Amino acid sequence: MGKVVLVTGVSRDLGRRFARRLAAQSDIDRVVGVDAVPPRDDIGDVSFVRADIRNPVIAKVLAKEDVDTVVHMSVIATPGSAGGRGTMKELNVIGTMQLLAACQKAPGLRHLVVKSTSTVYGASSRDPAMFTEDLEPRRAPSSGYAKDVSEIEGYVRGFARRRPDVLVTTLRLANVLGPHVTSPMTSYFRLPIVPTVLGFDPRLQFLHETDLLRVLAHAVHAEVPGTFNVAGDGVMLLSQAVRRLRKPTVALPRPAVGSLASLLKSARMADFSPEQLGLLTFGRGIDTTRMRRELGFEPERTTAEAFADFATSIGHPPRLAERAVDGLAPSPPEPVPAPGAGRG
Amino acid sequence: MGDAEIIPIGTGGRPGRGSGSVRPSNASRGLAGDAARTPTSRKTAPRKTAPRKAAAADEATEATEIPVVEVRRPTTTQERSPLGGLSPHDWLSALQSGARQVFGEDWEAQLAQFLAFLRRRLSGDYEVDDYGFDPEVAERLLLASLRPVAQKWFRIETRGVENLPAEGGALVVSNHSGTLPVDGLMTMLTIHDETGRFLRPLGADLVFRMPLVSALARKGGATLACNEDAERMLAGGELVGVWPEGFKGIGKPFHDRYKLQRFGRGGFVAAALRTGVPIVPLSVVGAEEIFPLIGNIPALARLLGIPYVPITPLFPWLGPLGLVPLPSKWLMEFGEPIRTDDYEPSAADDPMLVFNVTDQVRETIQHSLYALLGQRESVWR
Numbered sequence: 001m002g003k004v005v006l007v008t009g010v011s012r013d014l015g016r017r018f019a020r021r022l023a024a025q026s027d028i029d030r031v032v033g034v035d036a037v038p039p040r041d042d043i044g045d046v047s048f049v050r051a052d053i054r055n056p057v058i059a060k061v062l063a064k065e066d067v068d069t070v071v072h073m074s075v076i077a078t079p080g081s082a083g084g085r086g087t088m089k090e091l092n093v094i095g096t097m098q099l100l101a102a103c104q105k106a107p108g109l110r111h112l113v114v115k116s117t118s119t120v121y122g123a124s125s126r127d128p129a130m131f132t133e134d135l136e137p138r139r140a141p142s143s144g145y146a147k148d149v150s151e152i153e154g155y156v157r158g159f160a161r162r163r164p165d166v167l168v169t170t171l172r173l174a175n176v177l178g179p180h181v182t183s184p185m186t187s188y189f190r191l192p193i194v195p196t197v198l199g200f201d202p203r204l205q206f207l208h209e210t211d212l213l214r215v216l217a218h219a220v221h222a223e224v225p226g227t228f229n230v231a232g233d234g235v236m237l238l239s240q241a242v243r244r245l246r247k248p249t250v251a252l253p254r255p256a257v258g259s260l261a262s263l264l265k266s267a268r269m270a271d272f273s274p275e276q277l278g279l280l281t282f283g284r285g286i287d288t289t290r291m292r293r294e295l296g297f298e299p300e301r302t303t304a305e306a307f308a309d310f311a312t313s314i315g316h317p318p319r320l321a322e323r324a325v326d327g328l329a330p331s332p333p334e335p336v337p338a339p340g341a342g343r344g
Numbered sequence: 345m346g347d348a349e350i351i352p353i354g355t356g357g358r359p360g361r362g363s364g365s366v367r368p369s370n371a372s373r374g375l376a377g378d379a380a381r382t383p384t385s386r387k388t389a390p391r392k393t394a395p396r397k398a399a400a401a402d403e404a405t406e407a408t409e410i411p412v413v414e415v416r417r418p419t420t421t422q423e424r425s426p427l428g429g430l431s432p433h434d435w436l437s438a439l440q441s442g443a444r445q446v447f448g449e450d451w452e453a454q455l456a457q458f459l460a461f462l463r464r465r466l467s468g469d470y471e472v473d474d475y476g477f478d479p480e481v482a483e484r485l486l487l488a489s490l491r492p493v494a495q496k497w498f499r500i501e502t503r504g505v506e507n508l509p510a511e512g513g514a515l516v517v518s519n520h521s522g523t524l525p526v527d528g529l530m531t532m533l534t535i536h537d538e539t540g541r542f543l544r545p546l547g548a549d550l551v552f553r554m555p556l557v558s559a560l561a562r563k564g565g566a567t568l569a570c571n572e573d574a575e576r577m578l579a580g581g582e583l584v585g586v587w588p589e590g591f592k593g594i595g596k597p598f599h600d601r602y603k604l605q606r607f608g609r610g611g612f613v614a615a616a617l618r619t620g621v622p623i624v625p626l627s628v629v630g631a632e633e634i635f636p637l638i639g640n641i642p643a644l645a646r647l648l649g650i651p652y653v654p655i656t657p658l659f660p661w662l663g664p665l666g667l668v669p670l671p672s673k674w675l676m677e678f679g680e681p682i683r684t685d686d687y688e689p690s691a692a693d694d695p696m697l698v699f700n701v702t703d704q705v706r707e708t709i710q711h712s713l714y715a716l717l718g719q720r721e722s723v724w725r
Contacts, residue, residue, distance in 0.1 A: 239468070243466060254555075
């Protein structure tokens with residue numbers, strides 16, 4: 001007998017693709033997709049139920065469909081897409097509370113998978129190089145997405161205590177990149193000129209979108225309880241990333257980047273959140289040892305490969321300086337000079 | 345260089361001894377003799393001699409010019425139009441000889457390598473490790489620019505380099521001094537030049553809060569001084585450097601020089617015990633004298649959020665020039681490694697053992713500091 005999986009947030013691109021992918025797998029009986037708005041694209045074999053998770057209706061859906069696994073993906077990072085920060089907070093926090101309340105009342109539920117983010121660790125100058133799952137943020141997040149997520153994780157931990165028979169898997173994902181992803185990070189890299197914080201070169205880690213879908217599916221199958229960091233191998237510096245994007249940068253002092261960010265936000269050019277400014281100043285690394293050892297998941301792409309795929313999707317012509325260097329040495333040159341060439 | 349020993353540092357505020365007062369003291373006027381006693385005679389003296397000197401110079405030039413009567417013909421060129429007579433081949437050979445001048449005989453390979461390097465840096469096609477360490481930046485920019493300072497300015501001498509393991513994790517524990525962490529940079533360079541390994545320094549969070557310093561520190565291989573990072577690096581087989589005195593050591597007044605401060609809470613020993621790596625004590629002599637700290641501006645330091653704003657004999661009086669370190673003579677001694685692999689990793693949770701090992705390391709460094717001080721002829725040589 002296969003599983004019945006309920007996926008929240010299927011109207012958004014990644015949620016829809018994950019639900020479709022899951023529905024195509026043989027050991028999954030049925031996938032129920034839930035969202036407040038109907039999906040715009042084809043959702044394949046997924047049966048869609050239009051329900052707002054902020055609403056007790058979700059409990060009825062859980063009972064009626066006899067769901068045994070819930071994948072909670074409906075945590076949004078972009079206030080712009082939700083229609084403002086207030087709505088975003090309500091969707092994230094109240095929605096999760098309602099969903100967990102419904103889960104608590106569902107006797108058939110066996111497994112809960114929550115998509116969280118590495119943003120919960122914050123970013124500061126006192127951070128260790130690599131966060132393991134047991135480490136707390138050095139400074140508790142005070143606003144925005146990071147605060148939402150840390151509250152959500154708190155509720156999930158409370159739920160795990162009240163329903164010890166349900167396996168709870170929390171996945172803390174690094175910044176997800178890919179051709180189809182819309183997030184504060186991708187809109188930042190899509191800016192024509194990339195603003196950076198003067199004098200800081202943060203370390204960044206990325207997860208490719210296919211690896212995001214894979215790790216969620218893996219978590220549904222593996223049924224390993226616990227909290228896991230998920231990221232591609234290796235780190236990149238921001239300076240390295242923008243060079244690989246071949247985009248011009250402008251380095252500004254930190255307060256100036258902050259005001260530029262709010263300007264861009266009001267101009268709807270980029271969703272630039274305050275916690276992202278922290279990340280772009282101090283950077284963050286997460287340790288993925290537990291992901292390999294306990295969860296048994298191996299990402300297909302490293303941080304650099306995930307970024308390379310994203311970079312080709314937004315392709316940018318080489319800059320003048322690179323063209324000049326390329327013109328002088330068109331290919332990786334041979335170390336041995338031609339005989340007699342130096343005697344002219 | 346024998347007279348270099350008597351360069352005075354500070355005057356103790358006594359007037360008339362280079363304290364900057366306009367008029368020399370009565371005693372010094374007495375020493376100077378009759379000529380210096382009246383200011384007017386000093387002023388007129390050069391005026392009298394100046395014309396005489398000029399005249400002498402004129403005579404000299406005339407005398408030398410007289411025998412040289414050979415008139416050189418004006419030079420002229422065959423080709424009158426621009427670019428007309430210069431074949432591409434001539435251009436090429438000119439470029440090639442220029443390249444030979446700059447890059448030496450194997451210029452083509454050198455240039456190719458340089459271009460490959462430039463391309464790699466411009467396109468971001470290089471790797472950094474989990475801590476943001478960029479070996480190319482560290483080696484080609486940071487260490488290469490420090491090397492002349494270490495060799496010519498501080499004339500660093502090293503002892504006991506064989507105590508550094510050629511591979512595997514080890515914790516280098518050093519005394520800290522010098523107002524600015526120049527000793528850390530010099531230790532990194534010395535270890536790299538002597539063993540070929542990169543020392544990975546553990547820095548205070550202030551380092552990672554400061555613009556520019558933060559970016560360079562991570563690229564140079566530093567990471568935050570916390571147990572998580574220390575253990576991760578040591579377990580990864582890195583050579584980790586730690587300065588447990590911290591700001592107490594680097595910012596201590598000049599009259600406390602070479603007196604080791606408290607060694608933190610012994611966190612570095614716990615990290616070494618957990619990972620079972622040897623502790624190599626390092627004593628650095630010379631860094632104390634580069635910026636002798638004679639004062640502090642606590643109010644400004646609080647305002648800027650830094651531990652101290654130093655006053656040295658040269659800073660801030662000479663402005664940026666005051667940031668030039670004094671050329672003291674440096675000695676570095678790597679002591680015999682203190683092994684920790686005999687202990688169980690759980691020994692790190694035994695505070696008494698941790699304190700004992702901490703004290704042992706501290707005593708070793710203090711003793712070899714005194715021994716090294718005796719080996720120096722003076723501060724400067």
